[in-house]
Structures are given as structure tokens and as C-alpha cells.
Amino acid sequence: MTFSVYGTGAVGAYYGGRLAERGNTVHFLARSDYRQIKEKGIKVNSPRGDFHLETPSVFQDARRMPPSDVLLISLKTTANKGLREHLMTLVHEKTALVILQNGLGMEEEFQSWFPDNPILGGMCFICARKKEPAVFEHLDYGLITLGTLDKKERPLRDRIGKLMEEAGIPVTLVEDLKEARWRKLLWNIPYNGLSVTLNCNTKAMMENRYSRKIIETLMMEVLEGAATCGCPIGKKAVEKMLHFTEKMTPYEPSMKLDYLSGRPMEIEYMYDRPLQAASDRGCTMKGVSLLRDQLKYIQEQYSKLKPGQ
Amino acid sequence: MTFSVYGTGAVGAYYGGRLAERGNTVHFLARSDYRQIKEKGIKVNSPRGDFHLETPSVFQDARRMPPSDVLLISLKTTANKGLREHLMTLVHEKTALVILQNGLGMEEEFQSWFPDNPILGGMCFICARKKEPAVFEHLDYGLITLGTLDKKERPLRDRIGKLMEEAGIPVTLVEDLKEARWRKLLWNIPYNGLSVTLNCNTKAMMENRYSRKIIETLMMEVLEGAATCGCPIGKKAVEKMLHFTEKMTPYEPSMKLDYLSGRPMEIEYMYDRPLQAASDRGCTMKGVSLLRDQLKYIQEQYSKLKPGQ
Numbered sequence: 001m002t003f004s005v006y007g008t009g010a011v012g013a014y015y016g017g018r019l020a021e022r023g024n025t026v027h028f029l030a031r032s033d034y035r036q037i038k039e040k041g042i043k044v045n046s047p048r049g050d051f052h053l054e055t056p057s058v059f060q061d062a063r064r065m066p067p068s069d070v071l072l073i074s075l076k077t078t079a080n081k082g083l084r085e086h087l088m089t090l091v092h093e094k095t096a097l098v099i100l101q102n103g104l105g106m107e108e109e110f111q112s113w114f115p116d117n118p119i120l121g122g123m124c125f126i127c128a129r130k131k132e133p134a135v136f137e138h139l140d141y142g143l144i145t146l147g148t149l150d151k152k153e154r155p156l157r158d159r160i161g162k163l164m165e166e167a168g169i170p171v172t173l174v175e176d177l178k179e180a181r182w183r184k185l186l187w188n189i190p191y192n193g194l195s196v197t198l199n200c201n202t203k204a205m206m207e208n209r210y211s212r213k214i215i216e217t218l219m220m221e222v223l224e225g226a227a228t229c230g231c232p233i234g235k236k237a238v239e240k241m242l243h244f245t246e247k248m249t250p251y252e253p254s255m256k257l258d259y260l261s262g263r264p265m266e267i268e269y270m271y272d273r274p275l276q277a278a279s280d281r282g283c284t285m286k287g288v289s290l291l292r293d294q295l296k297y298i299q300e301q302y303s304k305l306k307p308g309q
Numbered sequence: 310m311t312f313s314v315y316g317t318g319a320v321g322a323y324y325g326g327r328l329a330e331r332g333n334t335v336h337f338l339a340r341s342d343y344r345q346i347k348e349k350g351i352k353v354n355s356p357r358g359d360f361h362l363e364t365p366s367v368f369q370d371a372r373r374m375p376p377s378d379v380l381l382i383s384l385k386t387t388a389n390k391g392l393r394e395h396l397m398t399l400v401h402e403k404t405a406l407v408i409l410q411n412g413l414g415m416e417e418e419f420q421s422w423f424p425d426n427p428i429l430g431g432m433c434f435i436c437a438r439k440k441e442p443a444v445f446e447h448l449d450y451g452l453i454t455l456g457t458l459d460k461k462e463r464p465l466r467d468r469i470g471k472l473m474e475e476a477g478i479p480v481t482l483v484e485d486l487k488e489a490r491w492r493k494l495l496w497n498i499p500y501n502g503l504s505v506t507l508n509c510n511t512k513a514m515m516e517n518r519y520s521r522k523i524i525e526t527l528m529m530e531v532l533e534g535a536a537t538c539g540c541p542i543g544k545k546a547v548e549k550m551l552h553f554t555e556k557m558t559p560y561e562p563s564m565k566l567d568y569l570s571g572r573p574m575e576i577e578y579m580y581d582r583p584l585q586a587a588s589d590r591g592c593t594m595k596g597v598s599l600l601r602d603q604l605k606y607i608q609e610q611y612s613k614l615k616p617g618q
Contacts, residue, residue, distance in 0.1 A: 287596070289526075293519040294507065301507075
């Protein structure tokens with residue numbers, strides 16, 4: 001099985017890098033950092049072992065990439081608009097797409113673009129960041145939770161999962177991708193948004209009784225939304241997630257980093273889509289909606305200040 | 310009728326000043342700015358006519374103030390805790406208290422402290438600020454809406470209102486003080502809180518579709534809260550208030566100014582009390598509650614940074 005990594009940020013570099021390090025054929029698409037990766041290769045510092053791909057197969061233009069069996073989509077969802085066209089030359093008859101993005105509804109969208117291709121979703125639980133062009137830091141965790149949009153692709157999911165595990169990537173296989181997406185939203189919706197509106201990291205949020213109360217309120221709403229969409233998740237998940245986050249090394253969620261770097265925030269797939277899915281079925285998620293609107297306000301004011309973004 | 314002004318900030322200086330300028334006896338309590346007022350008097354610049362009280366009757370210690378018939382309470386509600394004791398020497402058998410504060414439940418609290426005294430509420434609709442110690446700027450508006458906690462005090466309300474009008478203060482008399490308080494909250498709850506959480510003035514809030522949507526959502530909740538508490542207000546009030554605020558000169562609500570100056574914000578009377586009143590009667594106001602918790606988070610983080618406040 002051969003791989004292509006669409007988007008060589010921290011996530012793409014780490015997972016693609018692990019697969020390449022293990023001897024798999026992996027092609028990387030890198031746009032802004034193409035030249036540096038071509039010159040220096042891909043360097044990753046990791047508590048699970050540093051590695052350096054000295055001469056990775058890297059491309060700046062997707063149209064020049066060779067065909068591969070598995071296409072890992074590791075771009076932010078903010079780049080999904082218009083992505084279909086860029087993928088046309090990469091998605092062949094049997095190419096499997098593995099969507100390593102945050103939010104809800106991405107897999108369904110990719111499936112609508114490529115109705116005959118296998119679509120998998122991968123929820124990455126990882127702390128990693130780009131240190132400088134071509135140099136990445138893996139800080140903690142690394143689990144991928146893999147599921148399929150269509151049951152019939154489970155054998156493929158198992159094969160991809162096995163290759164990942166062989167490359168040192170911990171993998172959890174799930175039967176219900178949609179439920180796994182909602183479980184991930186249970187964390188992402190409160191922590192990502194509040195890290196921006198309250199300008200804080202996970203530690204500050206967990207230590208203050210008021211932000212903690214907001215987090216709990218939002219999580220309960222996400223559970224309602226999930227249940228309305230056919231993914232009942234027990235309330236214990238809230239307690240577990242709060243407890244887990246409390247124990248985490250203080251962490252700046254990705255939306256906070258996007259905001260601080262002047263990149264657009266992933267509001268559409270992380271907030272709009274879940275809100276829409278729930279509201280289509282009669283569930284309002286009022287607090288989540290309010291948080292979403294605050295983020296959209298902030299995003300718009302921000303783009304006014306930085307017209308280049 | 311003689312007056313005492315408890316708290317010579319912009320509100321106290323303007324209204325007390327107008328009454329004194331007209332020839333009424335007015336005693337001012339001033340703490341931080343006592344010396345400057347004693348030296349320079351009280352200067353007010355106003356589109357309705359500048360004035361200068363050269364030798365106002367000003368006190369630094371409430372215990373030295375002479376008795377008066379009407380006590381105007383023009384402190385922020387954040388000073389209400391422990392205020393009862395400071396008022397003991399000022400409130401005589403027939404002293405009427407006129408509460409010129411923002412929020413809900415202040416009059417009931419003052420009544421519980423002084424059960425036999427007439428209690429009035431005054432909702433000040435005014436843009437005014439302290440320019441420097443003893444110098445104040447009246448920028449716009451100035452209406453006081455006057456109501457009583459007890460029906461039997463309406464004649465007193467009418468007499469005080471008449472004196473105010475004679476002093477050039479526009480007055481509206483209302484029969485239902487509680488409803489008037491809720492009407493004022495309809496503006497205060499969205500605009501004050503959001504000006505802090507979104508770091509903006511009224512203009513920015515009204516121009517952006519997302520903040521505007523949040524404002525509308527919060528206003529609809531306040532209407533629900535008001536109705537639950539026995540003060541039904543028609544939905545037209547929302548449209549009217551939005552329209553009115555749109556036309557206003559861009560304005561920084563008082564909570565924003567408090568926040569920027571490192572003063573505590575009036576969260577308790579403006580948010581906690583209305584939330585409690587509504588929730589006691591089964592109405593949740595979820596969005597208002599979320600906004601309140603955000604403000605409390607900000608307040609606590611802020612006090613950490615400024616331990617002196």
C-alpha cells in the first residue's frame with residue numbers, strides 16, 4: 001500500500017513521517033514549506049523517538065504526484081472549500097481517502113465528491129506543532145481513531161490501521177464513525193472555542209469555576225445534539241473528559257493557535273455543521289450557538305484588521 | 310426638600326449638580342475626589358448648559374453630613390455590600406432613598422435595610438463621565454425614569470420628579486418600577502456584557518451580523534425572564550431598542566469602562582439577580598447565564614492580575 005499526505009503540517013508530517021520511516025512509500029504535498037523540505041528533509045522530534053526523512057518524496061504541485069492507494073487529508077478544514085478540484089488528479093479508481101480533520105460532516109462531503117471511493121475518518125489525538133519549516137515537534141499522545149463511512153470498508157480500515165500500528169502509531173478502530181466524531185466534538189466544541197473567547201489554555205479553563213461550568217454546560221448540550229443525531233453518548237463521558245483534561249499538560253487548542261497566528265478558525269466544521277445537524281432534528285444547542293456567534297464575530301473583526309489573511 | 314448625593318461620580322455630580330444649580334440644598338459625599346471638589350468646586354460641561362458649583366456642600370465622611378429629605382444613591386452596585394452601615398447616620402425617619410443604580414433587586418435590598426423609609430428607583434439614561442477629579446462631562450441624554458417600590462409613595466415620587474424637572478432634568482414617571490427595571494435590563498444585559506467579552510462598543514456590535522444575532526437572542530431571553538417575573542414586555546421593545554442603539558453615537562457601556570479601568574464589574578445586580586429571579590420561577594435564560602459566567606471568569610482572571618483592585 002502506498003500513501004500520499006495532502007498537507008505537510010504537524011499532523012501530516014508526523015503520521016506520514018512515521019509511515020515513511022517504517023519503509024512505506026509516502027508522497028508529501030507541501031506548499032509553503034516545499035523548498036525547505038526538499039533541501040533539509042522532514043525532521044521530527046518526538047518522545048517516541050526522533051526521526052529524519054532525509055530525502056522524502058515531496059511535491060509542491062498535487063498534479064505531479066504519483067497515484068497512491070491511500071490519501072491522508074491532513075489540511076485544516078478551512079481549506080476544504082474548492083479542495084475537490086485540487087484532488088481530482090490524486091484520487092484514482094480505488095484511492096482510499098482518510099480524513100484526518102476536526103469537525104463533523106467532512107467524510108460525507110468527500111464522499112459526495114468521490115462517490116465510488118472508500119472514505120475513512122481518522123480522529124487524531126495528538127499534541128504536535130511545526131517548530132520551523134521542515135522541522136516538527138511531537139509533544140504528546142498520538143492516537144488515531146479510525147472509522148469508515150460505509151461498513152463495507154471495514155477490512156480496508158483494518159489494513160490501514162495495521163500498517164499504522166506497525167509504524168508505531170497507536171490506533172483504535174471504531175464501528176461508528178459518526179459517534180466517534182461527536183465524541184471528539186465533546187472536547188473540541190468547548191475547549192477550542194473558549195480558548196479563543198476567554199483567551200486561555202486548558203489549565204486556566206479547568207481551574208476557574210465559571211469557565212468549568214461553561215464547559216460542562218456546553219458538553220451537556222453536545223450530548224443532546226449527539227443523541228438527537230442518533231449517537232447517544234452516556235453522561236459519564238463528560239466527567240471522564242473533564243477529569244482527563246484536568247490532568248493534561250496545559251494545552252493551547254488548535255483554534256487558539258490559529259487565532260494567534262492570524263489563520264482562519266475552523267468554525268464551520270467544528271460548530272456550524274454540528275449545530276445544523278442537531279437543529280435539523282429539532283435540537284438547538286443554545287450555548288454552542290452563542291459561542292459560535294462569538295467566534296464568528298471575532299473572526300470577522302480579525303480579518304478586518306488583517307486584510308491579507 | 311433637601312438632598313444628599315451618596316457618591317459623587319459622573320451620575321451623582323450631574324444630577325445633584327443640576328438640583329443645586331437650581332437653588333436646592335444638596336450635600337455631596339465624595340471620597341477619592343473630596344479634596345479637589347473642596348478646592349475647585351464641581352464643574353460640569355454639558356450640551357444643556359455648563360455649570361460650576363463653586364462652593365458645594367461636600368463631605369468626605371458620611372457621618373458628618375446633615376440630615377436631608379432625599380438621599381440619592383449614585384454609587385455603583387459593586388459598593389452595595391456593607392453599604393447599610395455607612396447609611397445608618399444618613400437615613401432618618403422620613404428620608405426617601407432614590408436608587409440611581411443599574412440592575413435588579415436593589416430597591417428591595419434597601420427596603421430590607423430601612424423597612425419604614427420610602428424607596429424609589431431611578432433609571433438614569435445618560436452618557437456622562439468624569440474627565441478629571443471634580444470635572445465632569447455630560448455628553449448626551451439625561452432622562453431619569455422614576456418609580457416607587459410601594460404604591461403609597463407615588464405622591465412623593467411626583468414631588469421629587471417635579472423638583473428634578475424644574476432643575477432641567479427630564480423625568481418619566483412609571484407606575485411599575487419592576488417592569489421599568491426589566492426594560493432597562495433589556496439594554497444593559499446584552500450591551501454591557503458583550504462590550505467586555507467581545508471588546509467593542511455599541512457601533513461595532515450593531516454592525517456585525519453575529520454580535521447582532523447574539524444581542525437579539527439575549528434580548529429575547531430577557532423578555533422571557535421578565536414575563537416569568539410578572540413583567541410581560543412586548544417583542545416590539547426589542548426591535549425598538551436595536552433600532553435606537555443603531556442610531557446612537559458609538560458608546561462604551563459602563564461595564565466596559567469599569568473593566569478597562571480595573572474596577573469590578575456590576576455582574577451581581579445586572580446578571581446574577583435577574584438570573585436568580587427568573588430561575589426561581591422556572592425560566593433559565595441560558596445565553597444570559599453563559600455570558601454571566603464568561604464575565605465572572607474575566608473578572609476573576611483580572612483580579613488575579615491586579616491584586617490591588
